[in-house]
Amino acid sequence: MKISLERKSEDFHFVAINGRGDQVHIDNSSVDNPKGASPMELLLMGVAGCSAIDVVAILKKQRQQITSYKAEVSGDRVEIDGAKPFKDIHVTISLEGDIAPEKAQRAAALSFDKYCSVSKTMEPGVTIHYKVVLNGKEV
Template identity: 55%
Template sequence: MKITLNRINDDYLFECKNSLGNTILLDNISQSEGTKAISPMESLLMAVAGCSGIDMVNILKKQRQDLKGFSAEVEGERIDVDEAKPFKTILVKFFLEGDIDPNKARKAAELSFEKYCSVSKTLEPNVTVNYEVFVNREKVGT
C-alpha cells in the first residue's frame, strides 16, 4: 500500500493520492481559515469509522440482516505528550436502521474491533477505542 502527498498551496494544504488515483485534501485546520480540507487527526477518526463500518456492514450482510441505514459518529479525546496531542480515547457510535437483530448488531461491532478492524488494531495499545451500537434509536451495546 502506498500513498503520495503533494503540497498544493503556500501554506499547509496537501493532496493525498492512493494508487488508484483517489484523493483527499489535508490541511492544518487550526492555521487555515475557510479550508475545505480535513486535518490529519480528523482523517484518523474517519479511518476508524470507515474501517469498522465496512466490517459491520459486511458481517450484517452475511447474516442476512435488513440494513436500511448505517451511520456513525466518532469523537476523540486528546492528551498533551510533549509538543504532540495524540488521542487517548476514541468513542465510535453506530446508528443502524432496519430489521436488524440487536444481538447480531452488537456482535458485529465486537468482531470488528476485537478481530477485523486494522485501523483500530493499529492504534492499540496506545489508544482506547470504545463503541456503542444503536438499532432503530435504541442502544444495544457498548
C-alpha cells in the same frame, strides 16, 4: 499499499493520492478556511470507515437487512511532549433495518476486537469505546 502527497498551496493544503487515483485533501485545521481534513480528523474517519465496512460485511453475511448506517466518532487527546495524540476514541454506530440486536452488537464487537485494522493499529495507546444504536434504541 502506497500513497503520494503533493503540496497545493503556499500554506498547509496538500492532496494525497492512492494508487487508484482517489484524492483526499488535507489541511491544517487551525488556519482560516482550511481546504481539507486535518490528519487527526482523517484518523477518526479511518476508524469510522474501517468499522463500517466490517459491520456491514458481517451483517450482510448473516442476511440482516440494513436500511441505514451512520457513525459518529470523536476523540479525546492528551498532550505528550508537545504532541497531542488520541487517548480515547468514542464511536456510536447507528443502524436501521430488520436487524437482530444481538447480531448488531456482535458485529461491532468483532470489528473493534478483531478485524478493524485501523483500530488495531492504534492499540495499545488508544482505547476505543463503542456503542450500537439500533432503530433508535441503544443495544
